[in-house]
Amino acid sequence: MLANIRIVLVQTFHPGNIGASARAMKTMGLTDLVLVNPRCFPDPEASRLAAGAEDVIDSARVVASLADAVSDCVQVVGASARLRSLPLPHFDEPETMASELVSHAVDDPVALVFGRERSGLTNGEIRCCSHQVSIPANPDYGILNLSQAVQVLAYETFKAWRQRPENDHHQPRPAEERQPTREQMEHFHDHLSRVMQASGFLTQPHACTQTQLQALFARARPSRKELSLLRGLLRSLEPDTTDASDRS
Numbered sequence: 001m002l003a004n005i006r007i008v009l010v011q012t013f014h015p016g017n018i019g020a021s022a023r024a025m026k027t028m029g030l031t032d033l034v035l036v037n038p039r040c041f042p043d044p045e046a047s048r049l050a051a052g053a054e055d056v057i058d059s060a061r062v063v064a065s066l067a068d069a070v071s072d073c074v075q076v077v078g079a080s081a082r083l084r085s086l087p088l089p090h091f092d093e094p095e096t097m098a099s100e101l102v103s104h105a106v107d108d109p110v111a112l113v114f115g116r117e118r119s120g121l122t123n124g125e126i127r128c129c130s131h132q133v134s135i136p137a138n139p140d141y142g143i144l145n146l147s148q149a150v151q152v153l154a155y156e157t158f159k160a161w162r163q164r165p166e167n168d169h170h171q172p173r174p175a176e177e178r179q180p181t182r183e184q185m186e187h188f189h190d191h192l193s194r195v196m197q198a199s200g201f202l203t204q205p206h207a208c209t210q211t212q213l214q215a216l217f218a219r220a221r222p223s224r225k226e227l228s229l230l231r232g233l234l235r236s237l238e239p240d241t242t243d244a245s246d247r248s
């Protein structure tokens with residue numbers, strides 16, 4: 001189950017922070033590290049600060065975008081010290097986030113995403129997430145060092161895993177009841193945008209409407225079965241999907 005919990009670091013500037021994050025992960029039983037465009041990796045400073053967690057560093061994957069890092073995940077939680085105007089579901093308590101994350105990780109990959117040291121996550125990257133979480137901290141000085149933020153959320157995750165209900169090592173949930181992956185959600189939103197444009201509801205791609213609809217579906221949390229129902233509905237609204245024989 002912990003193997004399904006991925007830590008994603010976006011464009012980390014200091015290689016030492018990658019090493020310290022790997023160490024934080026390993027102390028809490030996490031091993032799946034994905035790096036989005038790190039400035040400098042591999043690097044001796046990363047290995048030095050990993051201090052015994054070099055195996056986590058050695059097996060880390062480097063990818064070009066956050067979307068690539070999380071496309072197979074069913075829940076993607078962006079860690080952010082600042083509240084954004086983006087209306088994504090937000091966990092105020094890391095503990096609540098962790099127990100939900102662990103319950104999804106029984107069946108599917110999930111991810112915790114951390115931003116750049118200087119500027120955090122961009123709005124576009126937050127849009128790749130299904131949820132946000134903040135670590136409650138001093139209102140006057142509430143931004144943690146990157147690897148310390150990893151440590152706090154990895155600890156909460158480990159705690160939730162230890163406290164999970166005993167009968168949780170269970171029959172796998174049927175696929176259609178599981179949450180869609182980010183990639184499946186992305187295809188759905190692309191499809192919805194195409195239909196909205198073809199119908200004239202949107203005359204041009206409109207980021208604000210799309211973001212609001214994305215947040216609505218993130219809150220509704222459709223299952224895979226419900227998502228395929230919505231895809232069927234969209235297909236039925238597309239003019240060229242009905243062939244002549246169907247119209248009779």
Ligand code: SAH
Pocket residue numbers: 078079080081082113114115116117118119120121133134135136137142143144145146149
């Ligand atoms: N100046 C940046 C802070 C970056 S700190 C900003 O204003 O966003 C590097 C990363 O550590 C952040 O992107 C976030 O993922 C994590 N982080 C730091 N403090 C945090 C907090 N209080 N809650 C959640 N994540 C935090």
